[in-house]
Amino acid sequence: MEEFEESRVAKSKRFAKMQSLERYSLHSYVFNYIRDAILNGRYKPGDALVETKLADELGVSRTPIREAIRQLELEGLVISIPNKGVVVNGVSQQDIDDIYTIRSMLEGLAARWAAQRIDEQALKELEEIVELMEYYTRKNDFDQLTQLDTRFHGVIYDASDSKVLKHMLDNLLRYVERARRGSLKVPMRAHQSLNEHRSIFEAIMKRDAAEAERLMAEHISRAILNLHSLTEQDEEKD
Amino acid sequence: MEEFEESRVAKSKRFAKMQSLERYSLHSYVFNYIRDAILNGRYKPGDALVETKLADELGVSRTPIREAIRQLELEGLVISIPNKGVVVNGVSQQDIDDIYTIRSMLEGLAARWAAQRIDEQALKELEEIVELMEYYTRKNDFDQLTQLDTRFHGVIYDASDSKVLKHMLDNLLRYVERARRGSLKVPMRAHQSLNEHRSIFEAIMKRDAAEAERLMAEHISRAILNLHSLTEQDEEKD
DNA sequence: GCCTGTATAATTGTATACAATTAATGTGAC
DNA sequence: GTCACATTAATTGTATACAATTATACAGGC
Numbered sequence: 416m417e418e419f420e421e422s423r424v425a426k427s428k429r430f431a432k433m434q435s436l437e438r439y440s441l442h443s444y445v446f447n448y449i450r451d452a453i454l455n456g457r458y459k460p461g462d463a464l465v466e467t468k469l470a471d472e473l474g475v476s477r478t479p480i481r482e483a484i485r486q487l488e489l490e491g492l493v494i495s496i497p498n499k500g501v502v503v504n505g506v507s508q509q510d511i512d513d514i515y516t517i518r519s520m521l522e523g524l525a526a527r528w529a530a531q532r533i534d535e536q537a538l539k540e541l542e543e544i545v546e547l548m549e550y551y552t553r554k555n556d557f558d559q560l561t562q563l564d565t566r567f568h569g570v571i572y573d574a575s576d577s578k579v580l581k582h583m584l585d586n587l588l589r590y591v592e593r594a595r596r597g598s599l600k601v602p603m604r605a606h607q608s609l610n611e612h613r614s615i616f617e618a619i620m621k622r623d624a625a626e627a628e629r630l631m632a633e634h635i636s637r638a639i640l641n642l643h644s645l646t647e648q649d650e651e652k653d
Numbered sequence: 654m655e656e657f658e659e660s661r662v663a664k665s666k667r668f669a670k671m672q673s674l675e676r677y678s679l680h681s682y683v684f685n686y687i688r689d690a691i692l693n694g695r696y697k698p699g700d701a702l703v704e705t706k707l708a709d710e711l712g713v714s715r716t717p718i719r720e721a722i723r724q725l726e727l728e729g730l731v732i733s734i735p736n737k738g739v740v741v742n743g744v745s746q747q748d749i750d751d752i753y754t755i756r757s758m759l760e761g762l763a764a765r766w767a768a769q770r771i772d773e774q775a776l777k778e779l780e781e782i783v784e785l786m787e788y789y790t791r792k793n794d795f796d797q798l799t800q801l802d803t804r805f806h807g808v809i810y811d812a813s814d815s816k817v818l819k820h821m822l823d824n825l826l827r828y829v830e831r832a833r834r835g836s837l838k839v840p841m842r843a844h845q846s847l848n849e850h851r852s853i854f855e856a857i858m859k860r861d862a863a864e865a866e867r868l869m870a871e872h873i874s875r876a877i878l879n880l881h882s883l884t885e886q887d888e889e890k891d
Numbered sequence: 892g893c894c895t896g897t898a899t900a901a902t903t904g905t906a907t908a909c910a911a912t913t914a915a916t917g918t919g920a921c
Numbered sequence: 922g923t924c925a926c927a928t929t930a931a932t933t934g935t936a937t938a939c940a941a942t943t944a945t946a947c948a949g950g951c
Contacts, residue, residue: 440735440934442723466903476936478716481904485680485720486727491820497678498903498942513815520758577751582729583821590817678904704933714906719934736912736933 441475442482448473449483453492453503454593460505464493490586511594515639518587522568523632525584526615529574530624537574541567541616545609552609557600560608564595567612571619571631594642604641611637679713680720686711687721691730691741692831698743702731728824749832753877756825760806761870763822764853767812768862775812779805779854783847790847795838798846802833805850809857809869832880842879849875 449469452458464484466477473480484501487493495501533541544567551559568588572581588595598604611634618627687707690696702722704715711718722739725731733739771779782805789797806826810819826833836842849872856865 442934465901467901477903478719478935478937481716482720482723485724489724489727491816499944500902507816509815510817513817517759517762517818517821520762521755524755524758577747578729578745579748579751580755583755680904703931705931715933716905716907737914738932 441479442486445469445473445475445479445483446486449487450490450492450589453487453505454590456505458503458505460503460507462503464501464503506590511591512639514587514590515635515642518584518591519632519635519639521580521584521587522571522635523628525568525571525575525577525580526619526631527575527624527628528577528580529571530619530622530627532576533574533619537570538620540570541619544570545613545616548609548612552605555602555605557605560605561596564608564612574619595638598638598642598645601641601645607637608634679717680724683707683711683713683717683721684724687725688728688730688827691725691743692828694743696741696743698741698745700741702739702741744828749829750877752825752828753873753880756822756829757870757873757877759818759822759825760809760873761866763806763809763813763815763818764857764869765813765862765866766815766818767809768857768860768865770814771812771857775808776858778808779857782808783851783854786847786850790843793840793843795843798843799834802846802850809853812857833876836876836880836883839879839883845875846872 449458449464458464466480466484469480470477484493484495488495488501492504492506493501494504529537544563548560548563548567551563565588568584572584575581611630615627615630615634618630687696687702696702704718704722707718708715722731722733726733726739730742730744731739732742767775782801786798786801786805789801803826806822810822813819849868853865853868853872856868
């Protein structure tokens with residue numbers, strides 16, 4: 416009896432370690448695991464997700480697996496057929512293109528509202544970010560630039576002061592995260608991107624909502640164009 | 654032993670009855686139940702959602718409750734703090750306004766893509782819907798009109814041929830469902846709405862994507878304006 | 892062969908048991 | 922009184938047990 420108890424404790428310790436720093440609950444860990452697997456193409460569209468197999472694979476019980484699957488279902492990453500199972504839905508290139516089109520509109524809206532509502536402190540933060548972007552663009556530090564890009568847009572989301580808009584944009588970003596990472600890793604695009612960020616910042620500073628919206632929408636559209644030229648190059652290389 | 658078994662069977666029969674025609678799983682039933690309670694204001698922002706209490710209230714175990722809560726969390730309707738609990742987030746009037754603004758953009762995009770991609774069959778279906786709308790507008794049958802409105806937009810979502818756009822619009826519609834129901838229940842608005850629907854249909858038929866987008870965006874914007882004038886009237890009444 | 896029904900296995904759906912964490916309650920020192 | 926600390930209760934997190942449904946395999950009839 417005693418041994419059994421201890422083995423359970425040891426088991427739970429093992430997970431605490433596995434999750435390392437993250438003290439989140441298992442279902443969020445499972446959610447991220449499966450989501451990444453789908454977004455990275457390890458789980459392919461049409462693949463069946465069997466709860467017991469996932470539970471074995473991740474070393475957890477079915478309960479957190481199910482919780483995660485219910486969330487993936489809502490995100491549209493999997494499709495669940497009651498009493499039968501769930502299959503991976505995946506994200507096609509067409510989906511990513513659509514997301515960028517949608518993002519360009521919604522980011523534009525965020526910039527418009529931000530221009531109307533931003534306070535001095537957030538404005539100052541934006542300015543700092545742009546300055547740091549200049550610095551790291553000169554240094555070709557793409558990791559820092561990607562982080563700053565995320566922060567720049569994040570500040571604007573917050574400044575737009577719309578819970579729902581921020582929520583939607585956060586979700587969309589997660590979908591294209593992988594695509595985004597590669598996007599800035601081209602010096603020319605980094606320079607162009609810097610100029611666009613500066614223009615957007617200036618429009619917001621001048622409280623020119625229409626201009627901020629236009630520039631931001633263009634900025635996102637250019638990002639997807641850049642992404643296309645990248646993948647075309649990759650295809651040529653292959 | 655036998656009695657125990659039977660009581661369990663009886664219990665599950667009871668649920669089959671409770672859910673009546675719907676053969677969905679309990680978690681989806683719970684999800685809808687809590688979502689409606691939040692959207693209707695029965696559960697107010699800040700309220701704590703305790704799993705055991707909900708389980709008692711709905712006569713189910715904690716498992717489906719948890720699955721539903723995880724989904725509500727992703728929708729942003731509740732906020733979950735690990736190991737502490739979840740609190741209702743709710744949907745404010747500002748949120749609804751924001752959703753309409755976002756919807757006007759995304760519905761516009763859907764109309765644009767629909768104009769470019771719709772096939773003859775869907776076009777015919779749209780035409781039929783508009784004709785039925787004329788009929789029921791004359792008859793002042795608001796329930797039928799609301800249904801037709803849903804169908805009209807649904808056909809356009811499908812015709813836009815974008816999985817992600819359709820998914821997002823479906824979600825947005827759920828949020829404002831309650832607001833929408835009241836919207837058409839004013840004869841004048843119904844007539845105006847009919848004209849707008851006809852114009853949108855014609856633009857799509859002519860494959861005029863830009864015009865379809867513009868008209869649709871305006872259509873949704875007018876809906877929220879109409880909604881505002883309604884609530885103002887209500888406030889005057891009180 | 893191929894349909895059809897039937898037993899069996901696999902899988903999902905739900906409930907419950909137990910562990911871990913957090914909230915509350917109470918008790919003694921000062 | 923109130924602070925600190927221990928104790929208990931309430932609640933969430935996870936695992937497991939069992940029920941219900943669906944898929945699979947197989948035998949017999951035609």
